Amino acid sequence: MNAEVLIDSIISGLLLGLVYGLAAIGLNLIWGVMKVINLSHGAFIALGMFSIWILYTSFGIFPYIGIIMILGLGLVLGIITYFGALHRVIDAPELSTLLATFSVSLIIIGFGTFIFKTNPKALDFSLGGIEAGSIVILGTKVATGVISIIFTVLLYAFLYKTRPGKAIRAVSMNRTAAELMGINSSLILALSFGIGIALAMVAGALIATIFPFTILSGGGYELKSFVICVLGGLGSPIGALVGGITLGLIESVVTLGIQTSFVPVLEFALLVAILVLKPSGLLGGK
Amino acid sequence: MKDSLKNLTDVSLLWLLAIIAVMAVIPPITNSITMREDIFLILQYIALAASLNIILGFTGYVSFGHIVYYGIGGYVAFALMYFYGIHLIPAMIAGGIVCAIIAYLLGEAVLRLRGAYFAIATIGINEAVKALVNNLEFLGGSAGLFFNFKIYQNYGGAGNAIWLAYYLMAILAIVVITSNYLIKKSKFGLGLMSIREDEDAAIVLGIDTKKYKSLAYMLSAFFPGMVGAIFFFKNGNIEPVNAFHLLKSIEMIFMVVLGGFGTVTGPFVGSLLYERIRGLLLVNPLFKDLHMAVAGIILLLLILFVPSGVIGYLRDKVAILRRYVE
Amino acid sequence: MSILEVDGITKMFGGLTALNRVTFKLEEGEILGIIGPNGAGKTTLFNVICGVYPPEEGKVVFNGENITGLSPFKITRKGIARTHQVVKPLNELTVLENVMVGACFGRDYRPLAEAREIAFEILELTGLIDRAELPAGKLNVPEKKRLELSRALASNPTLLLLDEVLAGLNPAEVNEMLEIIENVRKKGITIMMIEHLMHAIMKISDRIIVLDYGEKIAEGSPEEVSKDPRVIEAYLGDPELSLKLLKKRKAEFDAAEGAEKAERAKEGT
Numbered sequence: 001m002n003a004e005v006l007i008d009s010i011i012s013g014l015l016l017g018l019v020y021g022l023a024a025i026g027l028n029l030i031w032g033v034m035k036v037i038n039l040s041h042g043a044f045i046a047l048g049m050f051s052i053w054i055l056y057t058s059f060g061i062f063p064y065i066g067i068i069m070i071l072g073l074g075l076v077l078g079i080i081t082y083f084g085a086l087h088r089v090i091d092a093p094e095l096s097t098l099l100a101t102f103s104v105s106l107i108i109i110g111f112g113t114f115i116f117k118t119n120p121k122a123l124d125f126s127l128g129g130i131e132a133g134s135i136v137i138l139g140t141k142v143a144t145g146v147i148s149i150i151f152t153v154l155l156y157a158f159l160y161k162t163r164p165g166k167a168i169r170a171v172s173m174n175r176t177a178a179e180l181m182g183i184n185s186s187l188i189l190a191l192s193f194g195i196g197i198a199l200a201m202v203a204g205a206l207i208a209t210i211f212p213f214t215i216l217s218g219g220g221y222e223l224k225s226f227v228i229c230v231l232g233g234l235g236s237p238i239g240a241l242v243g244g245i246t247l248g249l250i251e252s253v254v255t256l257g258i259q260t261s262f263v264p265v266l267e268f269a270l271l272v273a274i275l276v277l278k279p280s281g282l283l284g285g286k
Numbered sequence: 287m288k289d290s291l292k293n294l295t296d297v298s299l300l301w302l303l304a305i306i307a308v309m310a311v312i313p314p315i316t317n318s319i320t321m322r323e324d325i326f327l328i329l330q331y332i333a334l335a336a337s338l339n340i341i342l343g344f345t346g347y348v349s350f351g352h353i354v355y356y357g358i359g360g361y362v363a364f365a366l367m368y369f370y371g372i373h374l375i376p377a378m379i380a381g382g383i384v385c386a387i388i389a390y391l392l393g394e395a396v397l398r399l400r401g402a403y404f405a406i407a408t409i410g411i412n413e414a415v416k417a418l419v420n421n422l423e424f425l426g427g428s429a430g431l432f433f434n435f436k437i438y439q440n441y442g443g444a445g446n447a448i449w450l451a452y453y454l455m456a457i458l459a460i461v462v463i464t465s466n467y468l469i470k471k472s473k474f475g476l477g478l479m480s481i482r483e484d485e486d487a488a489i490v491l492g493i494d495t496k497k498y499k500s501l502a503y504m505l506s507a508f509f510p511g512m513v514g515a516i517f518f519f520k521n522g523n524i525e526p527v528n529a530f531h532l533l534k535s536i537e538m539i540f541m542v543v544l545g546g547f548g549t550v551t552g553p554f555v556g557s558l559l560y561e562r563i564r565g566l567l568l569v570n571p572l573f574k575d576l577h578m579a580v581a582g583i584i585l586l587l588l589i590l591f592v593p594s595g596v597i598g599y600l601r602d603k604v605a606i607l608r609r610y611v612e
Numbered sequence: 613m614s615i616l617e618v619d620g621i622t623k624m625f626g627g628l629t630a631l632n633r634v635t636f637k638l639e640e641g642e643i644l645g646i647i648g649p650n651g652a653g654k655t656t657l658f659n660v661i662c663g664v665y666p667p668e669e670g671k672v673v674f675n676g677e678n679i680t681g682l683s684p685f686k687i688t689r690k691g692i693a694r695t696h697q698v699v700k701p702l703n704e705l706t707v708l709e710n711v712m713v714g715a716c717f718g719r720d721y722r723p724l725a726e727a728r729e730i731a732f733e734i735l736e737l738t739g740l741i742d743r744a745e746l747p748a749g750k751l752n753v754p755e756k757k758r759l760e761l762s763r764a765l766a767s768n769p770t771l772l773l774l775d776e777v778l779a780g781l782n783p784a785e786v787n788e789m790l791e792i793i794e795n796v797r798k799k800g801i802t803i804m805m806i807e808h809l810m811h812a813i814m815k816i817s818d819r820i821i822v823l824d825y826g827e828k829i830a831e832g833s834p835e836e837v838s839k840d841p842r843v844i845e846a847y848l849g850d851p852e853l854s855l856k857l858l859k860k861r862k863a864e865f866d867a868a869e870g871a872e873k874a875e876r877a878k879e880g881t
Contacts, residue, residue: 037402088590094402095348096589099543102536103586110579223413226406234403261421261428268414275407276395473716473724476705480713483702490662490696492688492717492767548704 008135009252015137015145017248019210021241022148023203023221024228025155026196032235033172033192034090039101040081042222043108044074044197048204049213050112053121063125063209064143070205071198078197082190090189112215122212144206151202152241155195159237168192172235227271233281243281298612299467302551303460306332310456314449324561326452326520329459331557333513335541336462340506342539343548344475345499346482347397348405351412352510352538355385357529358415359511360518361425367519368431373440374450378515385511386504393503397496400485409532416530430525451520458516462509467550469505470612478502479548540585546595550612555596613676615640615771615802616661620670623653623660623826630656632826633670638771643793643803645817645834647810649846652823654806655697658773662694663687674771691719693769695760697776697806703749707740708732710748710759711766718767730766738762738792754785758792765796772796774805778812790816814838822846 023045030038048070055066085104089096127139159165170178171188179185204218228247232239251263258266274281310329313322334356341349359381366377396407420428441447469475477498480488489495518524537560545556563584567577592599601608616638623631631653638644646654659665661672663684671680679687693714702710708731715727715734722730735741738758743751748759757777764772774793778786790812797803807813813820814834822830822837824846830837837843 031402035402037406085586085590089593092593093346094405095342095539095543095547096593098348098350098402098405099539100586100589103582103589106582106585107579108582110576110582113578114575223409226409230406230410259421261417264417265414265421268410268417271410272396272407272414275399275403275410279399279403473727476709476713476716476724479705479709480702483704484700486664487696487700487702488713489684490664490688490694491713491763492685492719492721493713494683494685 004134005256006253008137009256010249011135011137012141013249013252014245015141015248016252017245018145018148018241019203019206019244020221020224020228020247021232021244022151022206023200024225024232024240024244025152025237026199026203027222027225028229028232028235028237028240029155029199030193030196031229032237033168034086034097034189035094036086036090036097036101036193037094038193038196039098039222040104040108041101041200041225042218042220043105043112044077044200044218045204045207045221046112046213046215046218047077047108048074048201049208049217050116050121050215051201052205052208053123056123056125063123063205064147067147067202067205070201074198074201075194077201078194079190081197082193086193087186087190109215109218116215118214118216120212120214121208123208125209138210140209144210147206148203148241151199152237155199155237158195164188164191168195224267227267229281230271230274231282234279236281239281246282296467296471296612298610299464299550301610302463302467302554306456306460306463306554310453310459313452322448322452324565326455328557328561329452329455330513330517331537331541331561332459332554333455333462334510334538335545335553335557336459336466337506337509337513338538339466339542339548339553340469340478341502342506343542343552344469344478344482345502347499347503348401348539349408349503349506350405350539351408351410351532351535352506353532353535354408354412354415354530355389355507355510356514356517356534357412357419357526358388358514359385360514360524360529361419362511363515364431364518364524365425367437368433371437371440374447374454374515374519378454378512378519381515382508382511386508389504389507390500393500397499397503412530412532412535416526419526419530426525428526430523430528432523435522448520451516454516455513458509458512463550463554465505465509466553467612470550474498474501482548543593543595544588546597546599546601549595549597549601552595552597559596614638615675616804617673618657618661618670619673621657621660621667621672622669623656623665623667629826631660631667634823634826634828635670636821636828636831638802638804640770640802641797641800642818643797643805643816645813645820646804646806646823647808647813647820647837648823651825652846653826654823655775656826657823658694658775658804658806661687661773662692685717688717688767688769689719689721691768691770692773693718693764693767693771694773695757695764695775695777697779699753699756699760701748701751701756701759704747706745707748707751707759707762708735708744711735711762714763714766715768718769720768727766730768731762734762734766737795738765739788754781757781757789761789761792769801771802771804774803774807776806776808778807778809786812 027038027041030036051070051073052063052066055061055069056063081104085100086097089100127143129136129138130142159169167183167188168191170183171185175185224247228240228243231246232243255263309325313325338349338352341347362384363377363381366372366380367374392411396404399407419425425431435444438444438447441450477493480491480493481495481498485495541556541560542553544559545554546552567573567580573580594602597611601611614637618634618636621631621634634657648654660667663682666681671678674690674692679690702713711731711734712727715722715730716724735744738761740755740758740762743755751759761777778789781789793803793816817834819832820834820837821828822843829842829846830840
């Protein structure tokens, strides 16, 4: 294996990892605040993919502008979903929230399949490439990585610097105490779910700028998001980014050594092993 | 167990077994192939849902990737028949036993996790096993294995082989429902339900929670292993996508919840209703293209408004039913 | 021989020392009261005795047998039962089934049918018999407290740990509960109880241990303990309680003693 191949793999692994991380942050935020495993995550990622595809192919909106619109759309859809599907069962055992979010996923994918069928789509769009020696990195990949970082930073700024952000953190630490302090926890939960969904849709949109997709593509990214969240520590947004990069690197670098088809075995075995041995994630404390 | 054996003549179990038995003899009497296929599917649903009910309904552990045991049992039995020409019945039992052993080993690790952590871990297990089997050349990788039709000659031809599979599935459904009942009526069941309600309280009350959870998990893996063996024998081929399909796992959960979580009749009623709903959605021209979305809406309404399922709801509302419906 | 010996128990949570070398003995048939300000480590002490938390140091000896580090279910089967401060009813199970769990898996490890009989007897004793078929989740708080006690009793313990069974009860309910506890003691069951309700614990305990910041700061008869300057000082952090303790100490104690004397006199005749 020569050095250039390795460097190429590392760079694309990193960039891919950043967008994986962004996809997983939403899942982790929702888990951290609401203790809900969002099984509609993948469906919303797919919805993000189709949103940007429609905005670009039907309305000619430049994808990176479209992402801002998708962010808003995701927020609204997430809040609606929270009140429609989750609010009633938020304190019920986890089986209820698992099934409620799964039913949302069925609804989205059901209508999606009806409207878009299941044949693959791709965004016919390019930003050229950056060349260094024999290494060529696609502009869209770089943009994706950079935008993922920007969104993560924005999320952190929001969580730590703004009032609603602080309220979200308060609710995630102790909902009952937060309610006693006068925080309307329903609104905060709805907002968190909205942000989680918005980030999932943005991540989907970004992935759509690099890879072809179908309405069913979200499922794979959802499973990856689980692995990422567990790697980085369930509930920790920054952990998701670290987990994402780890997974991106595993996928691109490890495949130089072993068959690609073995990667999922490794990923999911890692998921189970970490859950059992170190449930706080690779970065977590004790 | 002694206490519960006395109860075997209880009406609430007898009518249930009678219905399943009557349902199961319709196809051989009418000699209807379509009927056989429909009822085979229902019997399989009953066996799977009632198996899952042991760990999910009684013990409260959300085994989200439970289909993994259906797949493993299917592969073990299929391989035994395919490579060594072993008869379906011993192969099926071997499939079940391997599943129970694997459940024991995995349970040692994952049953320490609670709530959603356990649920994710079981999804991870299913995906890991699926990916692994995809890579196992001797099991045919992602293409899977196909029976040579000569295999069915040992059973007196393909037709007889399919009928054998059908009868075995009927027996299995009855066995699983009966075991659900026996568990529910036993000290073991009381221990499991205590774990479901509050595991910390349960252990302080003297319940060996680790042993009980492990046993419940093994039992609820043992039966799906045999179901998988029968199904893939009848099917004639097995491939990872089919054997470890997460959606089938969710089907199982749906049936348990639809009928009524932690009841004996629930998984049966849930399976029956699910098969009807599914059939309706797939056939009706209005819903055909939207069957997934409609299924999602039904599931959502169920979770939001009837979380205890049909049987749970009825038992709650109609007091007299409590004597006849478990 | 003491029924329970707690010897130099230290329990840490991260950097926090919840219990620091706590040592005491419990004689068969006595009622030992555990008091102390909030966060003093009282419930942690119960959790260590029951095996919920293994201690960092020290040992717990029950009937001459070292039970330190045993799993809670094994300790329960040896004859220690407890109630929880925050009640833990098995909500979806009926009151009867809740109590049956105690009998099924407790010291006698009864089969289901026998457990049922025992559960009925216990419910009669604790006055929950009318609620037997109700799901435990539907009980009100005082009833849930009684359910906790019923479940613990059903396991037929030789040592009963009661964690604030009186908290949240009105005066009439407190008296009812005290009566039940007295009856339990008469059956020969040794009792250790955590309580904030001073007059009640002063009245019912033979001996009292005071914990503060995980340390045992006093031990003795109710009278000795309530006069101990270190105890009063410990409660100064909790002004309301310390005031009560200071003001009412004498009056309460006299009243309690008077009542007890009267009762003894009654029994004597």
